[in-house]
Structure formats: C-alpha cells, structure tokens
Amino acid sequence: MEIFSLLTHFRTSTNSFFSQYEPLVLILAPIFSLFIARFLHSILTVVLENGIKSTLIASFMYMIKLIPGVNRYLDAEKQKVVDKLQSGNKSKRDGWRTELPASGLGSRVIEMMKEEKRKDVAWQGKCSGTVYIGGTEFEGHFSLINEACSMFAHTNPLHLDVFQSVVHYEAEVVAMTAALLGGKEKASGGQICGNMTSGGTESIVLAVKSSRDYMKTKKGIKNPEMIIPLSAHSAYDKAAQYFNIKLRRVPVNSEFQADVRAIRRSINKNTILIVGSAPGYPHGIIDPITELGQLAMSFGVCLHVDLCLGGFVLPFARKLGYPIPPFDFSVQGVTSISVDVHKYGLAPKGTSVVLYRNHEIRKHQFVAVTEWSGGLYVSPTIAGSRPGGLIAGAWAAMMSLGEEGYLENTRQIMEVSKKIQEGIKGIPELFVVGRPDMTIVAFASNIVDIFEVNDLMSSKGWHLNALQRPNSLHICVTLQHVSVVDDFLKDLQESVQKVKENPGPISGGLAPIYGAAGRMPDRVMVQELLVNFMDGTC
Structure with a gap:
C-alpha cells in the first residue's frame, strides 16, 4: 500500500509540474530530443566506422586514463618501448655537427662522406626492395644515371622557359610510361596525361587531391570520402589527413584482394574515390581492377590504381606469358594511376609518375x-x-634499358620470385600468404613466431619487411636477389628450425615489440608509440 501511495504521489507531483511548466516543456522537449538523436547518431557512426569491439576498447581505455596516475604510468611504459626501438640511435647522434664549420673544408668533405658511407649497412643482395638495381653488370647503369643527374643537377623545371631540356625529358618519361599502361589506346574523354613526382606517396596524394576537386566540380561534393581496402598503401591515410577527406577502410577478401562487395556497400553520396592496387604492397596480389572499374563507372566515382610497384613489371610479365589480369587504363573506369620509376624502372631515387585518363581531371592537380x-x-x-x-x-x-632491357630484368626477377615461393612451400612450418601475382612474396606461420624468425634473419644480415593482419614477413624481390636466392632460402630454413627448437626472442631482437603492437587492442596507443619513435629519430 505504501508503494502504491508513493507512486500515486509521484504521478500527481509530475502532472502538477508539467501543468505548471508546460510551455517550457513544449519548448525544451524538441531541443532535448534533437540532442539525444544527434548523440545516438554520433555513437552509431563511430560504431559503424570502427566496429563494436574497437569502439568499446577505445571507450574503456578513455575511462581508464581518467584514473589518477594511469596516464603517467602508460607514458612511462610507452617511453620504454620507444627507447628500445631507438636503442643505439642516441649514442650515434652524440658526435653529430650542430653548427657550420668556421672555415670551409673544401674537397675534404668528399673523404668525410666516403668514411660515413662505409658505416651504412651492407645492403647488397640482402634487402627486401630498397635498391632495385643489382649485379656487377649494372655498375655501368649506376654510372650512367649518376652522370645524367650530375649533368642536370643545377636545373629546375619550375623555370620551364630556362631549362627546356628537363621539361622535354619529363614529357617523354610521362609519355613512355603512359604507353606501357594503356596509353596507346585512345582513352575515353581525352588523352592520358600526367607529371613526374618525388615518389609514390606524392603521386598518390596528388591523385587523391585531383579526384577530390574534380568530384567537387562534377557532383558538388563538399564532404568528400574515399574507400580503400586494408591492403592499400598508407599514402592514402596521409592524403586523407592533408586534404580533410573521410577515409573508409574495408577488409580484404579471403584471397587478400580488395573486396568489391564491401566497397560497394560503403559507397555513398559523398564518395569521391575508390582504390585498387596492382599489386598491393603487403602480399604482391593484384586487386580485381576490372570489377572495381565497373563499380566506379556505375556509381560515377573516381578509381585510382596504385601501380607504384607493378608499373615497370606487369606490362613486361604479360609479354613474357605470365597470366596477368587487367590493371591499367585499358580498364574502363580507371581515372588515375601512380607508378614509380625509381623502383623497377631502375631510375634514381625520387622519381615517380602520376597519370590521369584525361586533362579535365589533371587540371585539378595544379595550383594557380x-x-x-x-x-x-x-x-x-x-x-x-x-x-x-x-x-x-x-x-x-628508361632510354638506356629500352623494352628489351626491362623484359630481361622482369624475366629474372619473376623466376626468382617463383623459386622463393616454391622454397617457402618446402618449409613445413611456413606458408605463403595468398597467391602472389608479382615479385613480392609474403609468408607466415602457425607454428613458430614469425617475428622471431625475422630477428634471426636480421642477425644473418637480411632486411625483410614485417607485416600485420596476419602477422607475416615479405621479401620484395629485386635484381639484387638473383645471385643470392639459394642463400636466402637456406638461411630462412635454418632460422625457422632454430626458432622452433628454441622458442623465445633473441637478445636485442624486436619480436616482442612487433608482437605486442600486433596484439595491443588500443590502436591509438600504438599510433602514439610510432609518433614518439619518429619524433626522437628525426
């Protein structure tokens, strides 16, 4: 009875309150409802973009950090990891010069530079990617491009009326590259065009910027979004941050290719660009570019293909008879392509090309x-x-090698890639990730810690790339590896066996850090670790 009386009293009081303040309630109710709706919409948006698991983890970590002392503890632990990553770097910097010498050293600087160069790692034949020219027969190629660079070291194509020679060279590099990538066929909407850039990242960033501005003109999109698969290069993240573009990241399929259906589901009225790679950097697998092209055309959005690694291999691999799927401007719907000349094009570092299907799109790249x-x-x-x-x-x-030179180079590195794949398949503890289309071979293990294998390979002088999702390693095959492929497979097998027999990180190795970063659910913390590491390195 007492409960009933209390409820009756509460209802009477409530009715009295609403009767007394009804005008105020009528004004505030819609505002409050709108606030709640927006709050719930914000939460739902975060959950849809990041997933329930990531959202819950981020919320939990935010609340944990509110506890007094927790932030200090976490910062101290992060610094330990950063110090571990930077071990040895600080002592090396102790003797570094911080001011100009009082008197110029003249030609003595060359001897000083030679001495400093001797401290570099012995990279010949041991690095994944990095240096693409290889073998003693290519010493002449080194000399040739060095002489060319030296001859034009004073030039700057910004002054196109003065340095007409390099303006001419840039136009021909772009045209020759476009011809390799479907430029011989008449592109719908105009002639394939482009410019040289400082590297793959700048080529991608410019393509994203051009796509954003082109789609703003074409469709009036003011809140641009782009969709990339998990395997897409991190240059897209840079572009998203630089140009205030919302980035939607979608998973890859079971073959580690861009998932066309997942991309289709993510396209909306603000989508300006979807992305494919030929091949993707992590696993050397070509995305389904034809299907992505059809998708781009049906929704009226741009499609960029990252050919930074494949541009000077895939056209020649196809001529050699390898089953290469469509990947270039021959695919309708492809609006831009990035391709590095300083990789398999064997040009000096700092040279890439960004290409567009027509001038209408490229004009949005320029700043006037x-x-x-x-x-x-x-x-x-x-x-x-x-x-x-x-x-x-x-x-x-490009002129010195010609088509014959690139065909021969491609023949060698494709054969070495296949040999490495077969060699890895012969190591029971390892498996090749997906089905590589080109010269990148990624491998993982369900038996041994792959990052401990990497540490042992590093102790033998090999410099491989550590990957995540799944935890794996890859080797990007270059001409450097042609003569050492048997040594690589032998060292890899020995390293796997040693880890299997003696599991546990080797002293001074980075396997614990790689492993911890891969397992750490709070990706913001991992991001902070990377930023702190870079801040202490630069």
Missing part, C-alpha cells in the same frame, strides 16, 4: 595563384622547385 605580389604563379605538383637532375636520370634510365 593570381594575386601574389611576386607575380603570376602556377605549379603542377606539391613541390615548387623540383630537381631536374632526377628527371634527367629517369629519362636516361
């Missing part, structure tokens, strides 16, 4: 300034001044 007191200004790339020597070096590399 009309109100500067310094005069009228227009620049095609992120850099204003650009090193003409590198452009000349790229032209010299």
Whole structure:
C-alpha cells in the first residue's frame, strides 16, 4: 500500500509540474530530443566506422586514463618501448655537427662522406626492395644515371622557359610510361596525361587531391570520402589527413584482394574515390581492377590504381606469358594511376609518375595563384622547385634499358620470385600468404613466431619487411636477389628450425615489440608509440 501511495504521489507531483511548466516543456522537449538523436547518431557512426569491439576498447581505455596516475604510468611504459626501438640511435647522434664549420673544408668533405658511407649497412643482395638495381653488370647503369643527374643537377623545371631540356625529358618519361599502361589506346574523354613526382606517396596524394576537386566540380561534393581496402598503401591515410577527406577502410577478401562487395556497400553520396592496387604492397596480389572499374563507372566515382610497384613489371610479365589480369587504363573506369620509376624502372631515387585518363581531371592537380605580389604563379605538383637532375636520370634510365632491357630484368626477377615461393612451400612450418601475382612474396606461420624468425634473419644480415593482419614477413624481390636466392632460402630454413627448437626472442631482437603492437587492442596507443619513435629519430 505504501508503494502504491508513493507512486500515486509521484504521478500527481509530475502532472502538477508539467501543468505548471508546460510551455517550457513544449519548448525544451524538441531541443532535448534533437540532442539525444544527434548523440545516438554520433555513437552509431563511430560504431559503424570502427566496429563494436574497437569502439568499446577505445571507450574503456578513455575511462581508464581518467584514473589518477594511469596516464603517467602508460607514458612511462610507452617511453620504454620507444627507447628500445631507438636503442643505439642516441649514442650515434652524440658526435653529430650542430653548427657550420668556421672555415670551409673544401674537397675534404668528399673523404668525410666516403668514411660515413662505409658505416651504412651492407645492403647488397640482402634487402627486401630498397635498391632495385643489382649485379656487377649494372655498375655501368649506376654510372650512367649518376652522370645524367650530375649533368642536370643545377636545373629546375619550375623555370620551364630556362631549362627546356628537363621539361622535354619529363614529357617523354610521362609519355613512355603512359604507353606501357594503356596509353596507346585512345582513352575515353581525352588523352592520358600526367607529371613526374618525388615518389609514390606524392603521386598518390596528388591523385587523391585531383579526384577530390574534380568530384567537387562534377557532383558538388563538399564532404568528400574515399574507400580503400586494408591492403592499400598508407599514402592514402596521409592524403586523407592533408586534404580533410573521410577515409573508409574495408577488409580484404579471403584471397587478400580488395573486396568489391564491401566497397560497394560503403559507397555513398559523398564518395569521391575508390582504390585498387596492382599489386598491393603487403602480399604482391593484384586487386580485381576490372570489377572495381565497373563499380566506379556505375556509381560515377573516381578509381585510382596504385601501380607504384607493378608499373615497370606487369606490362613486361604479360609479354613474357605470365597470366596477368587487367590493371591499367585499358580498364574502363580507371581515372588515375601512380607508378614509380625509381623502383623497377631502375631510375634514381625520387622519381615517380602520376597519370590521369584525361586533362579535365589533371587540371585539378595544379595550383594557380593570381594575386601574389611576386607575380603570376602556377605549379603542377606539391613541390615548387623540383630537381631536374632526377628527371634527367629517369629519362636516361628508361632510354638506356629500352623494352628489351626491362623484359630481361622482369624475366629474372619473376623466376626468382617463383623459386622463393616454391622454397617457402618446402618449409613445413611456413606458408605463403595468398597467391602472389608479382615479385613480392609474403609468408607466415602457425607454428613458430614469425617475428622471431625475422630477428634471426636480421642477425644473418637480411632486411625483410614485417607485416600485420596476419602477422607475416615479405621479401620484395629485386635484381639484387638473383645471385643470392639459394642463400636466402637456406638461411630462412635454418632460422625457422632454430626458432622452433628454441622458442623465445633473441637478445636485442624486436619480436616482442612487433608482437605486442600486433596484439595491443588500443590502436591509438600504438599510433602514439610510432609518433614518439619518429619524433626522437628525426
């Protein structure tokens, strides 16, 4: 009875309150409802973008960090990891110069540089990717591109009226590259065009910027979004941050390719760009570019294909008879392509090309300034001044090798790649990740800690790339590996056996850090670790 009386009293009081303040309630109710709706929409958006698990973990970590002393403890632990990653770097920097010498050293600097160069790691034949020219027969190629770079070291294509030679070279590098990638066929909507850049990242960033501005003009999109598979290069993350573009990341399929259906589900009215790779950097697997092209055309969005690794291999591999699926401008729907000349094009470091299906899209890459007191200004790339020597070096590399040279190089590295795949399959504890289409072979294990294997390989002088999702390693095969492929497989098998027989990280190895980072659920903390590491290294 007492409970009934209390409830009756509460109802009467409530009715009295609402009767007394009804006008205020009528005003505040819609505002409050709108606030609740927006709050729930924000939560739902975060959950849909990051997943329930990641959202719950992020919320839990946020609350944990509110406890007094927890942040201090976490910062101290993060610093321990950073110190471990940077071990040895700080002592090396102790003797580094911080001021100009009082008197110039003249030609003595060359001897000093030679001495410093001797401290570099012995990379010949032991690095994944990194240096793509290989073998004693290529010493002449090194000399050739060095001479070309030196001859034009003073030039800058920004001053196109002065240095017409490097302007000419850039145009021919772009045209020759476009011809390899479907440029011989008449592109719908205009002629394939492009520019040289400083590397794959700048090529990708420019393609994203151009796509954003092109889609704003074409569709009026003011809140741009782009969709990338998990395997897409981290340059897209840079572009998203630089240009305020929302990034939607979708999983790959069971074959480690871009999942076309997942991308289709993510396309909305704000989508400006979808992405494919040929091949993807982690596993050397070509995404289904034809299907992505059809998707891009049906939704009227741009499609960028990352050919930074494959641009100077896949066209020649196809001519050699390898079953290479469509990947370039021959696929309708592809609007831009990035391709590095400084990788398998064997040009000097710092040379890449970004290509567009037509001039209408490329025009959005340029920056033109009309109100500067310094005069009228227009620049095609992120850099204003650009090193003409590198452009000349790229032209010299392509002209000196020619189609026959690239065909022979591709034959060698594709054969070595297949040999490495077969060798890995012969090690019972390892398996190849997916089915590589090109010269990148990723491998993992369900039996041994693959990062401990990596540490042992490092102790033998090999420099491989550590991957995640799944935890694995890869080797990007270059001409450097042609003569040492048997040594690589022998060292790999020995390292696997040693880890299997003596599990546990080797002293000074980074396996615990790689493993911990892969298992750490709070990805913000991992991001902070990486930033702190870079901040202490630069």
